[in-house]
Amino acid sequence: MTVATSSGPTPAGSRNQVSAWRLLLNNRLAAVGLVLLSLLVLVALLAPLLPLPDPDATAPAERLQPVLSQGHLLGTDQLGRDILSRLTWGSRVSMAVGFAATLVAAAIGSTIGLVSGYAGGRTDNLMMRGVDMLMAFPYILLALAIVAALGPGLMNALYAIAIVNIPFFARNVRGVTLGLSHAEFVDAARLSGKGHLSIITTEVLPNVLPVIVITMSTTAGWMILETAGLSFLGLGAQPPQADLGSMLGEGRAQLFTAPQVSIVPGVMIFLIVISLNVLGDGIRDVLDPRLRSGALLRPGPRTEVHSDRAQPANGFPSAVLNVEGLETGFVRNGHYSSAVKAVSLHLHPGECLGLIGESGSGKSVTALSIMGLVNSPPGVIRNGGIYLHGDDVHSMPDTRLISCRGSRVAYIFQDPLTTLHPMHTIGRQVEEAISAHQRLDRRALQERSVALLERVGIRDARERAKHYPHQLSGGQRQRVGIAMALANDPDVIVADEPTTALDVTVQAQILGLLKELRRERGMALLFITHDFGVVAEICDRVAVMKDGVVVETGPTQELLADPQHDYTKRLIACVPEIGRGSDFLARVRSVFDAGNKP
Amino acid sequence: MSAYILKRLLSIIPVLFGLSIIVFLVMSMIPGDPAIAILGSYATPENVERINRDLGLDKPLVQQYFIWIGNVVQGDFGRSFALNRPVLDEVLERFRATLILAGVALVLCSVMGLIAGVISAVRQFGWADKAITFVVLAGISMPSFWLGLILILLFAVRWRLLPASGMYAIYGGGDLKDLLLHLILPASTLAVVAAGVIARLTRAAMLEVLRQDFVRTARAKGLPERQVIYRHAFRAALVGVIPVIGIQAGFVLGGAVYIETVFQWPGIGAMLVKAISTRDILLVQGGVLIVASSHVLFNLAADVVQTMLDPRIRA
Numbered sequence: 001m002t003v004a005t006s007s008g009p010t011p012a013g014s015r016n017q018v019s020a021w022r023l024l025l026n027n028r029l030a031a032v033g034l035v036l037l038s039l040l041v042l043v044a045l046l047a048p049l050l051p052l053p054d055p056d057a058t059a060p061a062e063r064l065q066p067v068l069s070q071g072h073l074l075g076t077d078q079l080g081r082d083i084l085s086r087l088t089w090g091s092r093v094s095m096a097v098g099f100a101a102t103l104v105a106a107a108i109g110s111t112i113g114l115v116s117g118y119a120g121g122r123t124d125n126l127m128m129r130g131v132d133m134l135m136a137f138p139y140i141l142l143a144l145a146i147v148a149a150l151g152p153g154l155m156n157a158l159y160a161i162a163i164v165n166i167p168f169f170a171r172n173v174r175g176v177t178l179g180l181s182h183a184e185f186v187d188a189a190r191l192s193g194k195g196h197l198s199i200i201t202t203e204v205l206p207n208v209l210p211v212i213v214i215t216m217s218t219t220a221g222w223m224i225l226e227t228a229g230l231s232f233l234g235l236g237a238q239p240p241q242a243d244l245g246s247m248l249g250e251g252r253a254q255l256f257t258a259p260q261v262s263i264v265p266g267v268m269i270f271l272i273v274i275s276l277n278v279l280g281d282g283i284r285d286v287l288d289p290r291l292r293s294g295a296l297l298r299p300g301p302r303t304e305v306h307s308d309r310a311q312p313a314n315g316f317p318s319a320v321l322n323v324e325g326l327e328t329g330f331v332r333n334g335h336y337s338s339a340v341k342a343v344s345l346h347l348h349p350g351e352c353l354g355l356i357g358e359s360g361s362g363k364s365v366t367a368l369s370i371m372g373l374v375n376s377p378p379g380v381i382r383n384g385g386i387y388l389h390g391d392d393v394h395s396m397p398d399t400r401l402i403s404c405r406g407s408r409v410a411y412i413f414q415d416p417l418t419t420l421h422p423m424h425t426i427g428r429q430v431e432e433a434i435s436a437h438q439r440l441d442r443r444a445l446q447e448r449s450v451a452l453l454e455r456v457g458i459r460d461a462r463e464r465a466k467h468y469p470h471q472l473s474g475g476q477r478q479r480v481g482i483a484m485a486l487a488n489d490p491d492v493i494v495a496d497e498p499t500t501a502l503d504v505t506v507q508a509q510i511l512g513l514l515k516e517l518r519r520e521r522g523m524a525l526l527f528i529t530h531d532f533g534v535v536a537e538i539c540d541r542v543a544v545m546k547d548g549v550v551v552e553t554g555p556t557q558e559l560l561a562d563p564q565h566d567y568t569k570r571l572i573a574c575v576p577e578i579g580r581g582s583d584f585l586a587r588v589r590s591v592f593d594a595g596n597k598p
Numbered sequence: 599m600s601a602y603i604l605k606r607l608l609s610i611i612p613v614l615f616g617l618s619i620i621v622f623l624v625m626s627m628i629p630g631d632p633a634i635a636i637l638g639s640y641a642t643p644e645n646v647e648r649i650n651r652d653l654g655l656d657k658p659l660v661q662q663y664f665i666w667i668g669n670v671v672q673g674d675f676g677r678s679f680a681l682n683r684p685v686l687d688e689v690l691e692r693f694r695a696t697l698i699l700a701g702v703a704l705v706l707c708s709v710m711g712l713i714a715g716v717i718s719a720v721r722q723f724g725w726a727d728k729a730i731t732f733v734v735l736a737g738i739s740m741p742s743f744w745l746g747l748i749l750i751l752l753f754a755v756r757w758r759l760l761p762a763s764g765m766y767a768i769y770g771g772g773d774l775k776d777l778l779l780h781l782i783l784p785a786s787t788l789a790v791v792a793a794g795v796i797a798r799l800t801r802a803a804m805l806e807v808l809r810q811d812f813v814r815t816a817r818a819k820g821l822p823e824r825q826v827i828y829r830h831a832f833r834a835a836l837v838g839v840i841p842v843i844g845i846q847a848g849f850v851l852g853g854a855v856y857i858e859t860v861f862q863w864p865g866i867g868a869m870l871v872k873a874i875s876t877r878d879i880l881l882v883q884g885g886v887l888i889v890a891s892s893h894v895l896f897n898l899a900a901d902v903v904q905t906m907l908d909p910r911i912r913a
Contacts, residue, residue: 016691133616137886138893140852141870145886148874149627225741229856233871252860259751266744274739294807297812298722373814397822406820413818418811422910423833432829436820468909484819518824583619 023286030032052085054241064258077247078254086242087268089136093243095272097158097226097236102216104162105223109169114200116170117177128174139164143226148233154243157236161226167217174217176208177441221298228269244269254501259515278340299584302372302401303379305394310383311385314358319346319387320524321370321409326384328362328369331377338382339365340548345526347492352518352525353529354556356532357570362548363528367494370526371405389491407437409486414497416477420427420469426453427465433487452483457513475506482513486521495528499534511537533576536560544568547570603902617890618670620660622739625883651860652753666883674885680876682813685884689866693888695765696865699788699857700850707789707796708849712836714793715800719826722805730797737794742853746787746860753783765863784861788853792846799842837908844900850892868909 025031030354043050059080059278067075074083089239102174116127134142143160150156181204182184189203230236230579231245238247244265251262313322323345329338339489340362349352357363368374370386372394386393388408421429434440440448446465453461469477478498495514495557501509515538516527527539535556543553544567552565599865611713631666633649654665675685709839718730754762766772808812816830850865855867862868866885873881905911 031737056788090658133613133620135614136617136894136897137620138852138888140849140855141886141889141893144855144870144874145621145624145882148870148882149624151628152875219737225739228741229743230857232741233859245741248741248747252747255747255751256755259747262745264749265739266747269744270736270740273741274735277735277739296802296809298719298805298808301817301826302675367868373818374812375809402817402822403822404820405818411815411818413811413815415811419815420811421816421830421834423837423908432816432821433819434824468911481815484815487819547880579737 005023006336024282024577027282027285029278030285033275033278033282036271037279040091040272040275041095043088043095044095047088047092048179048302050088052088052489053082055081055085055089055176055242057081064254064261066258067260067264071553073505074143074264075258075260077251078258083261083264086247090242090244090247090265091152091268091272092234093241094228094245094269097154097227097243098220100159100163101158101162101223102220104158105219106169106212106216108209109166109215112166112170112209113175114171114204117174118196118200118204120178120181124174124178127170131170133168136166136439137253140226140229143230144235147230149526152235152238154237157227157230158399162224165223168219169212169490172211173208174209176206180204180207193453197508203295214280214284214287217276217283221276221280221397223268223274224273254437254519268351280593292553298379301398302376303369303374303381304376305372305381306383309381313390314385314387314390315344316346316348316387317390318348320344320349321391321526322385322387323366323370324387326366326369326386327382328374328384330379332575333477336380336382337595338359338548340369340545343384343545343548343550345543345550345553347524347526347546349491349524350500350518350522351541352527352539354535354542355526355545356535356542357545358571361545363530363545364496364543365548367411367496367526370494371409371411373411375407403411403437406433406485406490407488407493408490408492410490411489412478412481412485412493412495412498414472415501416481417469417501420477420480422469424467425466428485430465430483433484437488444579446451448487449483452486453480456480456483456486456517457509460485467476472491473506474502475509476508478502482510482517486517489521490523490525492526494528496528497530500529500531507534514538532572534559534573544571599906602905603623606898606901610898613894614891617662617788617894620669621883621887622666622891625879626659626662628879629875647776658759670887676880676885677913678878678881680873680878680881685880688881689884692864692866693892694886695863696851696854696858696867697892698765698777699781699784699865700847700854702785703788703792703850704843706785707791707793707846708721710789711793711796712800712839713842714797715839716827716832716835718797718801719804719808730773730874734794734797736893737797738792742787742791742792743856743860743907745790746784746857749783751786752859758830765864767829781905784857784863787859788850791853792850793848795849796839796842800835800839804831807831807835827880831906837904840904840907841897841899842895844871845884847896851889851893851896 024034039349062072062076063078063080065072065076066078067073069075072082074087077083077086090446111129112127116124143157143164146160146163147156151157164557187201189199193201227236228243228245228248231243232249234246236248237243237246239250242250248262248269249266251258251265254261285300310325313323316322323343326343327338327341329336343366344363345355345366347354355363355366367376369381370393372381374381381394388404393404396404412560420426427446427449430452431445434448435445440525450461451569453465457477458464458479463477464472469480470479498514499510500512513536514525525538527535529535531567539556541554542559543550543555544565545551546567551561552563552568559568560572562571606794606900633646633653636643637649657665666676675689677683678685678688678747681688714734718727720729736907750762753760755839760783762783763766766776767780808827812834815827815829816826821830855871857863857873858865858868866889870882870885871890873885
């Protein structure tokens, strides 16, 4: 659907089309498909000009000649007809019928989709119900019923296949049209007094065209297969006319004595359809990049570490966690660009360090880099050492790193609705956090998980443990997240904006809980936030990040009282204080203007 | 849960009525006079008129529909003139054979498709992924009846491992082992295309899910990769793939038409092809209606399974 909106109200310009062609040809598989298909189409088109024997000339004396026999490259069939010649002429028929059916289905289906999506309301409802009804039939069965009604024959098979495919076009086109029918440029056209027909054809249709092309390219292969199928059953092409399907069907009787008579036409069908399918996939990728199958890369179990990273020595051997000169970046389209650079942080046992900065400053990338949780690809840890009790995390083998996750360093993430598994109960998710590192029997596991949930302030924990994340409030979900982090008494908890998605009162409760737990269990906390109010509340020291670099660091009180960096001043100025609301913007402006001076 | 199933069951009643109307309308489009088809060379004007009266064909279309559907609801699908037996008896007998074939094929394609899709996603761009992607592409691009012929040539003719056709051996068969032996080739052939479609979608769904926040949470907990993939990612991806399996049921049921013809399986697809060529309208009508209705039920079952797997929809 973004295809339509992003390309704007006018059809794509010729420059775009050129680059689309290039993109298509860059896809090696699609290019092969295109070449193969062009070749097949060319041969089919040129059939009358090629030096081939008459495909229908029977020669009983030469029946069932094998492949590569004299004068018959692919042999002869049960009536002595030349298979190569019949194959060429049969492909011509099969492709013509398949493509014609595609066009008919596209024309009718798209019209239904356009009208339905544009009109909306009752018309839409009625038409889509009809389309759903057609789709309720098993695909081929409806085609069979239609051929049964119209009688066997190639044209009737064409109609049947086209009708069966109408719903695919109608549905896809309707979906996009529905979105477009309320777009500004359509409203503008309506206000300018254009008629509905003119709006549909000049405003909506050009934007729906990519969807129609995608649907055509993905269904054309099916339609050729189905046409061949009906002919195979004797319901399509009738003798003496032959398409590939009927050749296959007639040759079946000789399967055991002369298999080539039926196998060869099948190879031809296969070649046509597979070239159409790879071409179709390529077209879809070019026209709708969101659907591109290869666009999503599978993230590995840990972030990739560059082979020749610079690894500074551990400058704080007493620290429980020490990040030295971290540089993490992303590889996109073969180009590397760094997201954080030369970041150094350390955490003493039981200490709370605030990492503050605006969105995109690299706080989360830094936090995730610690235990190799940045999705990779595209993430790469380019440089730096991360020392956990003096051991470099990224020199550890996979199993060791994984065993440190959750047990030595645990994470609390920002949005607990997306970070909890939607289909497991919260009790099970907490149990899993425990059992990843501790061997306990079922009962003990359950007891421990309920105790944890109680500790983080979930009432009726035993009952609540059976609930799913979506049944809990945002604050409760974050408490579950904290319970999972606490499960193995880690040395360090990395809390990545744990209160950002929550409302203010719940935020205060969660902060209170974290403070309390830290005092009680003596663990170190790396607290990531964009809010200096929160930092003042909970952190011993604070590091300020901007554009992937730590710009200032120091004890919280000192830094708040006497910020050195302009950016820090601005961040502090942005914290509203009770009773000082008037002229807030005017006060803040002076800091910002100072900061923006060249 | 049971309330939900009941609601869904009730909601398919209008769909079934819609199906019956489409089937009836399509059949009534048949050009020519069915009476002539039945009578053949005995088609004198008097005989034609009598047959038309007997079959109710002299009445208006709407009335004909309600007479037919009224009888159908009571289990009377009329008589097949070519076979001279009640349509329902013939259809049910044939449908049993089709259900066995399609059911086994559906299980086969779901299992193969899911496994192939997960492997393909987990080993993205590895040789396993490339091989699976290629096999899948080939599988969805070849005519299933052609594949069936090749399998017959290889397994039945050349290596003589498996029977080439039919449901039971003519002599001495009839037990479950015999049935299974006869099932292997047609069920595998029928499963290939659907397995390809399911594998493609599973791969895409897995790749999508593996990027989601809750997978990162599972990793942050320190779960081994195997658990991250199967317990967390696959579980979530499966919910999206289940409805696709429901849709594939339709392709498998429809595709059975070819496979039954190739392997001479005594199912409803082969029956329909024959009934179409003999213009046995009531038999076609009844057969299409039964298969289409069962497809609707398959989809319903897929919806119910999806709901059971996903607590968010269940609520």
